[in-house]
Amino acid sequence: MTVVADTNQHYDLDPDIFGQFLDPLRKYSSALYESDSDTLELAQRNKLRFVAERLGLRGGEQLLDVGCGWGSLILYMAGELGCRTLGVSPAPRQHDYIAEQAAARGVADLVSTRVGHFEQLDLPARGFDAVTLLGSIVHMPDPDDVFRRARAVLRRGGTLYVSESCFRNRATRTAFDDRDGTGFVREDIFGFGELRPLSELIAAAENAGLSVISVDDLTEHYRRTIEDWIGNVDAAAERIDAHGPGLAAKLRHYLEIANAGWGYTTKHYALVCRNAR
Numbered sequence: 001m002t003v004v005a006d007t008n009q010h011y012d013l014d015p016d017i018f019g020q021f022l023d024p025l026r027k028y029s030s031a032l033y034e035s036d037s038d039t040l041e042l043a044q045r046n047k048l049r050f051v052a053e054r055l056g057l058r059g060g061e062q063l064l065d066v067g068c069g070w071g072s073l074i075l076y077m078a079g080e081l082g083c084r085t086l087g088v089s090p091a092p093r094q095h096d097y098i099a100e101q102a103a104a105r106g107v108a109d110l111v112s113t114r115v116g117h118f119e120q121l122d123l124p125a126r127g128f129d130a131v132t133l134l135g136s137i138v139h140m141p142d143p144d145d146v147f148r149r150a151r152a153v154l155r156r157g158g159t160l161y162v163s164e165s166c167f168r169n170r171a172t173r174t175a176f177d178d179r180d181g182t183g184f185v186r187e188d189i190f191g192f193g194e195l196r197p198l199s200e201l202i203a204a205a206e207n208a209g210l211s212v213i214s215v216d217d218l219t220e221h222y223r224r225t226i227e228d229w230i231g232n233v234d235a236a237a238e239r240i241d242a243h244g245p246g247l248a249a250k251l252r253h254y255l256e257i258a259n260a261g262w263g264y265t266t267k268h269y270a271l272v273c274r275n276a277r
């Protein structure tokens with residue numbers, strides 16, 4: 001049986017902290033900047049539209065979001081496309097926030113969530129047209145298991161979207177996995193987070209019997225997203241520190257470590273797979 005690490009320490013922080021540096025949808029993953037003048041808010045909406053396009057959503061589909069954060073994707077897909085959405089994450093505070101937001105936006109009938117680790121939840125076989133994992137597989141110890149489970153809940157012809165930060169290749173992982181900066185982000189910030197090379201995620205998709213249909217390199221978009229987050233942390237440092245002295249500096253340090261690696265040690269990819277048979 002897979003042992004699932006507790007990843008909740010970061011995501012169980014007060015949602016107000018994330019409200020201070022993320023966009024208004026509180027999307028905690030890479031945005032997509034279509035022009036130099038795009039704000040973080042616009043770029044996050046661009047990204048959600050991009051995910052919908054890559055999944056081929058037309059409206060009304062059943063969608064499972066694994067690692068749903070503060071609900072940006074499920075609220076957007078329900079509100080813009082009338083999708084029936086289920087969000088999963090082990091962090092209870094995220095679910096209270098999503099329920100409030102769904103009610104405020106009039107989509108409570110289309111948005112539901114379950115608290116738990118994806119690897120341990122019982123979900124309906126072939127129950128979904130699309131499954132998404134944005135920045136969440138990094139917190140799961142066994143990618144083969146995750147891709148297998150994702151395929152099992154997808155209907156035939158359904159689509160899986162995964163975007164994740166990756167080591168640039170296996171040699172970089174060997175060289176950098178034990179460095180202080182990697183350890184600080186993995187242990188001090190998150191609790192568990194395992195960057196892998198893209199080849200490992202592709203192998204897991206293949207082993208699960210999925211067909212890989214596209215890979216996009218979004219590395220430069222994540223660099224700019226994190227620059228915008230750092231600007232917001234600086235602007236709201238006093239309010240963030242009210243939740244814990246030194247918290248703003250700690251957040252800034254982790255975001256700077258993440259941004260120092262792009263293109264050298266790390267990449268950020270979007271991977272789309274189909275359950276073709």
Ligand SMILES: C[S@@+](CC[C@H](N)C(=O)[O-])C[C@H]1O[C@@H](n2cnc3c(N)ncnc32)[C@H](O)[C@@H]1O
Binds near residue numbers: 027067070090
């Ligand atoms: C970086 S956040 C991304 C959130 C969201 N996808 C977004 O783009 O805003 C990672 C999310 O994965 C969730 N997570 C961590 N481990 C998980 C697991 N085993 N099963 C499901 N979700 C998990 C965390 O609680 C958090 O919500």
